[in-house]
Amino acid sequence: MLLPITAKKTNDDVIEIGGCKLTELRNVFKTPLYIIDIETIKKQCNEYLESFNYGDIQSEIIYASKAFCTVAMCQLIKQLGLSIDVSTGGELFIALRSGFEPEKIYFHGNNKSEDEIKFALDYKVGTFIVDNFDELETLNQLAYQRNIKQKIMLRITPGIKAHTHKYIQTGAIESKFGFGLYGGYAHEAVNKALSFENIELIGIHAHIGSQIFNIEVYDKLIDTMISFISEINNKEKITIDKINIGGGLGIKYTSEDKPATIKQLSEVVYKAIKKYSEKHKVSINKVYLEPGRSIIGNAGVTLYEVGNIKYIPQLKNYIAIDGGISDNIRPVLYQAKYEAWIANRSYYIDSIRDGDVIVNEGYEIKDNNKNNNKNYNNNSEKNSDKNNKEEGSLINYSIVGKHCESGDVIIEDILLPEVKKGDLILVGSTGAYCYSMSSNYNGQPKNAVVAVENGKCWLWVERQSYEDLVSKDKKLYEYEFCKHDSLFDEKNVY
Numbered sequence: 001m002l003l004p005i006t007a008k009k010t011n012d013d014v015i016e017i018g019g020c021k022l023t024e025l026r027n028v029f030k031t032p033l034y035i036i037d038i039e040t041i042k043k044q045c046n047e048y049l050e051s052f053n054y055g056d057i058q059s060e061i062i063y064a065s066k067a068f069c070t071v072a073m074c075q076l077i078k079q080l081g082l083s084i085d086v087s088t089g090g091e092l093f094i095a096l097r098s099g100f101e102p103e104k105i106y107f108h109g110n111n112k113s114e115d116e117i118k119f120a121l122d123y124k125v126g127t128f129i130v131d132n133f134d135e136l137e138t139l140n141q142l143a144y145q146r147n148i149k150q151k152i153m154l155r156i157t158p159g160i161k162a163h164t165h166k167y168i169q170t171g172a173i174e175s176k177f178g179f180g181l182y183g184g185y186a187h188e189a190v191n192k193a194l195s196f197e198n199i200e201l202i203g204i205h206a207h208i209g210s211q212i213f214n215i216e217v218y219d220k221l222i223d224t225m226i227s228f229i230s231e232i233n234n235k236e237k238i239t240i241d242k243i244n245i246g247g248g249l250g251i252k253y254t255s256e257d258k259p260a261t262i263k264q265l266s267e268v269v270y271k272a273i274k275k276y277s278e279k280h281k282v283s284i285n286k287v288y289l290e291p292g293r294s295i296i297g298n299a300g301v302t303l304y305e306v307g308n309i310k311y312i313p314q315l316k317n318y319i320a321i322d323g324g325i326s327d328n329i330r331p332v333l334y335q336a337k338y339e340a341w342i343a344n345r346s347y348y349i350d351s352i353r354d355g356d357v358i359v360n361e362g363y364e365i366k367d368n369n370k371n372n373n374k375n376y377n378n379n380s381e382k383n384s385d386k387n388n389k390e391e392g393s394l395i396n397y398s399i400v401g402k403h404c405e406s407g408d409v410i411i412e413d414i415l416l417p418e419v420k421k422g423d424l425i426l427v428g429s430t431g432a433y434c435y436s437m438s439s440n441y442n443g444q445p446k447n448a449v450v451a452v453e454n455g456k457c458w459l460w461v462e463r464q465s466y467e468d469l470v471s472k473d474k475k476l477y478e479y480e481f482c483k484h485d486s487l488f489d490e491k492n493v494y
């Protein structure tokens with residue numbers, strides 16, 4: 001699926017999601033707008049819970065909140081019965097504010113501050129995923145001060161490169177995350193954890209990367225993890241029996257993407273646990289997963305309004321939208337590709353089924369990220385279908401944002417029927433790592449987030465106002481700090 005499973009085309013050529021017409025959502029909430037389809041999230045979560053319900057091996061599905069973290073999202077995840085992972089004090093705060101049970105929170109991060117660790121301990125967060133020696137020592141000390149024994153997993157760096165963009169590879173030996181197996185650091189970390197009175201080591205964690213298509217890499221990961229567990233169990237006379245294999249399952253961003261399904265992942269994981277438990281003579285009784293993108297990615301879309309359109313004959317055609325890199329940094333950061341549709345005049349779309357868009361004959365948008373055909377008249381034969389309500393050439397556009405950067409491009413090449421000022425552009429698969437990576441660049445207020453289900457909609461996050469942009473700003477000489485002043489005490493310094 002490229003769009004949420006509830007996406008449909010209505011009789012008046014408008015795209016609707018969760019039973020809500022996008023034109024109506026625009027009228028109420030304005031654009032740019034993040035739209036989240038609750039049914040798609042439910043489907044993905046249930047698929048994880050069902051597929052990993054092995055019977056003879058326990059499992060726990062932990063939503064990686066970094067993908068999209070708001071109070072309402074955490075509440076939905078809690079309601080669906082998943083656990084949650086957080087990687088900063090901020091995400092932890094949001095999860096706690098949502099009412100998430102602390103016991104079901106997993107605290108990640110490669111540089112947790114002392115304040116963050118204290119915060120998590122004081123709120124009785126269930127499990128820390130410890131990343132490095134400093135953290136291990138600090139955690140032990142702070143747990144000692146609180147007279148508690150804190151459950152942890154150790155994050156190891158397995159030395160496995162996932163075939164994905166290098167910025168989202170995290171398992172290679174040179175990674176900034178975790179204790180390397182290479183060099184013996186992981187084993188040393190186990191010894192240290194075992195020697196600490198206020199630490200309880202419950203399992204081993206690894207996360208090799210994100211947007212992974214070749215799921216066979218999990219077989220290799222599980223082999224490596226179980227082999228390591230066998231080594232430490234034998235040498236240290238312990239019985240570690242839990243592995244956390246992180247997140248990473250890829251999703252569809254363009255029609256060319258062919259990601260594996262959750263079910264297929266569960267089969268690979270099950271077979272691998274069975275095979276390598278036997279091979280390394282270890283009993284593994286629980287597996288944890290931390291999916292983020294594969295839960296929320298296709299459930300979210302972004303709706304923009306078209307402003308200026310610029311044609312440079314024989315060279316380039318631009319559609320400028322009212323958002324851009326401030327609400328979706330992924331194309332710039334990872335050269336991520338997307339697909340888009342005209343949401344208010346979808347006459348060129350035949351139907352949308354299970355999140356996949358079928359365009360009318362003559363309007364197939366093939367190779368949209370590669371097509372560099374500048375001679376648009378050559379496309380005219382694609383428009384021979386007289387059943388279409390409107391005619392016109394397919395035009396190769398670049399969809400660009402409104403920011404002061406030439407790199408502010410959401411889609412480099414896409415073939416669309418002629419786009420008009422005021423049209424609504426729907427970009428699919430923007431649920432993960434768009435809102436959570438959004439910024440106020442160029443003073444752009446952050447988009448509202450609206451959730452839809454069964455013809456109803458709920459505001460999950462209000463659109464920022466211009467006032468919000470300056471709400472933390474002080475005026476010139478308004479707020480004086482002086483070393484000897486009482487203002488200079490801890491409460492006032494962040």
Ligand SMILES: Cc1ncc(COP(=O)(O)O)c(C=O)c1O
Pocket residue numbers: 064066067108170207209210211246247248249290291292293294432
């Ligand atoms: C430790 C950890 N777990 C889980 C995830 C979620 O990955 P994904 O969104 O690809 O499922 C990430 C993402 O970077 C991560 O760093």
